[in-house]
Amino acid sequence: MKKALAMILALMMVLSLAACNNSGTKESTPGGENTGTVETQKPDDNQSGGPVANKDKPLVWFNRQPSNSSTGELDMDAMNFNKDTYYVGFDANQGAELQGQMILDYITANIDKIDRNGDGVIGYVLAIGDIGHNDSIARTRGVRKALDTAVEDGGAIKSDPVGMNADGSATAVKDGKLTIGGKEYTVRELASQEMKNSAGATWDAATAGNTITTWVSTFGDQIDIVASNNDGMGMAMFNAWSNENKVPTFGYDANSDAVEAIANGYGGTISQHADVQAYLTLRVLRNALDGVDIDTGIGTPDDAGNVLSDDVYKYVADQRSYYALNVAVTADNYKDFLDATVPYAPVSNQLSQDSHPTKSVWLNIYNAADNFLSATYQPLLQNYDDILNLNVEYIGGDGQTEANITNRLGNPSQYDAFAINMVKTDNSASYTSLLNS
Numbered sequence: 001m002k003k004a005l006a007m008i009l010a011l012m013m014v015l016s017l018a019a020c021n022n023s024g025t026k027e028s029t030p031g032g033e034n035t036g037t038v039e040t041q042k043p044d045d046n047q048s049g050g051p052v053a054n055k056d057k058p059l060v061w062f063n064r065q066p067s068n069s070s071t072g073e074l075d076m077d078a079m080n081f082n083k084d085t086y087y088v089g090f091d092a093n094q095g096a097e098l099q100g101q102m103i104l105d106y107i108t109a110n111i112d113k114i115d116r117n118g119d120g121v122i123g124y125v126l127a128i129g130d131i132g133h134n135d136s137i138a139r140t141r142g143v144r145k146a147l148d149t150a151v152e153d154g155g156a157i158k159s160d161p162v163g164m165n166a167d168g169s170a171t172a173v174k175d176g177k178l179t180i181g182g183k184e185y186t187v188r189e190l191a192s193q194e195m196k197n198s199a200g201a202t203w204d205a206a207t208a209g210n211t212i213t214t215w216v217s218t219f220g221d222q223i224d225i226v227a228s229n230n231d232g233m234g235m236a237m238f239n240a241w242s243n244e245n246k247v248p249t250f251g252y253d254a255n256s257d258a259v260e261a262i263a264n265g266y267g268g269t270i271s272q273h274a275d276v277q278a279y280l281t282l283r284v285l286r287n288a289l290d291g292v293d294i295d296t297g298i299g300t301p302d303d304a305g306n307v308l309s310d311d312v313y314k315y316v317a318d319q320r321s322y323y324a325l326n327v328a329v330t331a332d333n334y335k336d337f338l339d340a341t342v343p344y345a346p347v348s349n350q351l352s353q354d355s356h357p358t359k360s361v362w363l364n365i366y367n368a369a370d371n372f373l374s375a376t377y378q379p380l381l382q383n384y385d386d387i388l389n390l391n392v393e394y395i396g397g398d399g400q401t402e403a404n405i406t407n408r409l410g411n412p413s414q415y416d417a418f419a420i421n422m423v424k425t426d427n428s429a430s431y432t433s434l435l436n437s
Contacts, residue, residue, distance in 0.1 A: 051413075054435040058084040058288035058417040062281045063373065064366065065089055065321065066428040069132030078428035079320045081435075084288035087321040088280045090272040091314065092138040095252070095326035099139055100146025102268050102328045103227060103250050104178075107147075111180045116247075117221040122178070122185050124225035125215050126192035127233040128161050130202035133425060139229045139252060140192075147187045148176030161193045164218065190222060191215050195233050201367060201399035203229070209236035216241055223247060231258035231269050232371040238266055253372040254329050254337050262334040271337055273324035274372070275344040276312050278380035280322045282361070283347075285417040286388045289359045297347065298322075304349040312344075341379040343387070351389050361385070361392045362412065363419035364405045368396025373421070397423060402430040409434055 065087050066078035079085060107114050107122060115122055126143060129136035141157040144150035150157040151174050162170035168188050176187035193211060197204040208228065216223065226242045226249040228234035234251025235258050242249045248267030251258050258269045280298065287296050299315075301307040313324050329337050363381070365373045378394060385392045393415070397405040402423050412418070412435055420431050 052416075054412045054437075055432075056082055056084075057412075057415070057435070058285045059435070060086050060088055060281055060284055060417075060419045061428070062088045062277070062419055062421055063377070064422045064425050065134060066422070067134055067425045069424060069426045072134050072137060074319060075426065075428055078432065081428075081432055085320065086284045086294075087319070088277055088284065088324075089135075089321065090277060090324040090326060092135045093142075095270050095272055096138040096142025097146070098142075098326050098328050099227075099250065099252055099270050100142035100144075102270070102330060103143060103225065104146045106248060106250075106267055106330075107178070107225070108180050110248075111183075111185075114224050114248075115185070116224050119222070120185055121222070122187045122224050123190045123219065123222040124187070124227055125190050125212070125219075125223055127208045127211070127226075127228040127237065128159075128192055128194045129229035129233065130196075131159070131161065131194045133202070136203075136229045143227050144173060144189070147189075148178060149173045149187055149189050150176075162189055162191065163193060164191050165189055166219065190219050199398075199400055201369075203232060203367075203370065203399075205232040205236040205371065208233035209240040212237040212241045225267075226250070228252070230372060231255040234258060234266070234269070235261065235371075253376065254327075254340055255371055255376055256338065256340045257371075259329060259334050259337045259340070262329070262331055268328060268330040268334075271327045271329050271340075273312055273326065273344075274340060274376050275342065275380055276308065276324040276347075278377055279308075279344060279347045279384050280313065280324070281363075281419055282381060282384050282388050282390055282392075284322065285361060285419065286351075286356065286359075286390060289416055290356060302351070303355060304351050306347040306349050306351075308344075308347060340376045341383070343380065343383045348383075348387060350387050353389055356389045358389045358391050359416040360414065361390050361417045361419060362395070362409060362415040363392050364395040364397060364408075364421055366397045366405070366421045366423045367399030369399060392419075397421075399423065402427050406430050406434060 059081055066075035067073060128140055137159040140159040144157055151172060158172045160172040162172050168175045173189045178185045178187055195204045195207040196202045197207050226237050226247055228251045231251035231253040234249050238249040243265055250267040252270045254269045254271035258266055283297055287294050296302050297306040298308055313322060315322050365378055368374055395405060395408050
C-alpha cells in the first residue's frame with residue numbers, strides 16, 4: 001500500500017513539472033491532440049519561427065514625405081527607420097512644372113478671349129493646399145514660375161500666400177509679363193490663400209468653394225484663370241462659380257470628376273500616376289516581406305511578369321524614395337484618364353499564393369474626406385492588395401490630428417508591415433515611437 005502511494009505521488013510530481021514547463025501557448029494537431037511543446041506562430045513571425053520586432057518590420061511612408069514643414073528638408077531619420085523603410089510619392093517638381101506649363105499653354109492658345117474685361121491684365125487666383133507640404137509648395141512655385149509672377153528668396157521661389165493683391169504690391173509675387181502674338185500682357189496673382197478649415201484640416205474643398213465667392217465679390221471679371229494645388233479644391237471652385245462663368249480652372253491629381261469636367265470647361269489637371277504610386281506603395285512591402293530584391297516587380301519582372309518601364313517612375317537611392325512621373329491631362333487626351341481607379345496594366349498580374357503567401361498590412365489615409373486619397377488612391381490600393389496577396393486594414397483619419405490615426409494602432413504586433421500617410425510631414429515620430437515601444 002505504501003509502495004503504491006509512493007508511485008502515485010511520484011507520477012503526480014512528474015505531471016506537475018511537465019505542466020509548468022509547458023505553460024506557453026499551445027498548438028493542437030489536426031486531430032485535436034495537444035502537442036504540449038510547440039508555440040503558436042504569430043502572423044509576424046519570421047521564417048525561422050522567431051517573432052519580428054515591430055521596429056524591424058517593413059514600413060512605407062506614402063503621399064506625404066517625412067520632411068521639415070518649414071524648410072522642406074527631408075527627415076532622413078524617418079527614411080532610415082529600418083532597412084526596409086521607403087517613401088512612395090511622385091515627382092513633385094516635374095509635376096509642378098507641367099501644371100504651370102499647362103496653364104501657360106492654355107493662355108497662349110486662347111489669348112483672344114482669356115482677358116475677360118480687356119484691361120490687358122491676365123488675373124488669376126490660386127488655392128493653396130497646405131503651406132507646409134512639399135507638394136503644395138512645389139505646385140505654387142510651378143504656377144508662379146510659368147506665369148512669370150515668381151519672386152525668389154535665397155535662390156528659391158516664394159510660395160507664401162499673398163492674401164488679396166488687387167494692386168500688384170504683394171511681396172511674395174510680382175506682376176509678370178507675357179508676350180503673345182506680338183502683344184505684351186501683364187499677369188497678376190490677384191489672390192491666394194491656404195485652404196484650411198476652422199478645425200484645422202488643409203486642402204479643404206469646402207473652404208475653397210466659399211473662398212472663390214469672396215474673391216469674386218472683390219475682383220469680379222478681373223479673374224481670368226483659377227488655379228488650384230489639387231482637384232478637390234479646384235472642382236469646388238469650378239462648381240461654385242467658374243463653370244457657370246466660363247472661367248478655366250486648373251487642378252492637380254486627375255480625379256475622375258475633374259477629368260470628366262474637362263468636357264464642360266474645366267481647363268485641365270495633372271495625373272500623378274496614382275495607379276503606379278498605389279502599386280509601388282504595396283509592392284515594396286511585398287518585396288520586403290518576401291525577402292527578395294526591392295526592384296522585383298518594379299524595374300525587374302517578377303515571376304508573374306509585373307514590371308514598370310522607366311518612363312513612369314524613378315528611384316532616388318539616397319532618399320530611399322520611389323517617385324511616379326506626371327502627365328498633363330487636357331481636352332486633347334482626357335478620355336484616356338476617365339477612370340482613375342483602374343490598375344496599371346503592366347503590373348496587374350496576380351501573384352501566386354504558394355510563392356507569396358498572404359501577409360497583414362496596417363495602412364492609413366490621413367483624411368477620409370480627401371477626394372484624391374479616398375476616391376482614387378484607396379480604390380487602387382484595394383485592387384492591388386488582392387493582386388499582391390496582402391490583407392490590408394485601411395484606417396481613415398480626420399485630416400486634423402495624428403492622434404486620430406495613431407490611437408487606432410494599438411497593437412502593431414498583429415501586423416507584418418505598415419504603410420503610413422501622415423497628417424503633417426514632420427510628425428513621423430508619432431508613428432515610429434509606437435513601433436519602437
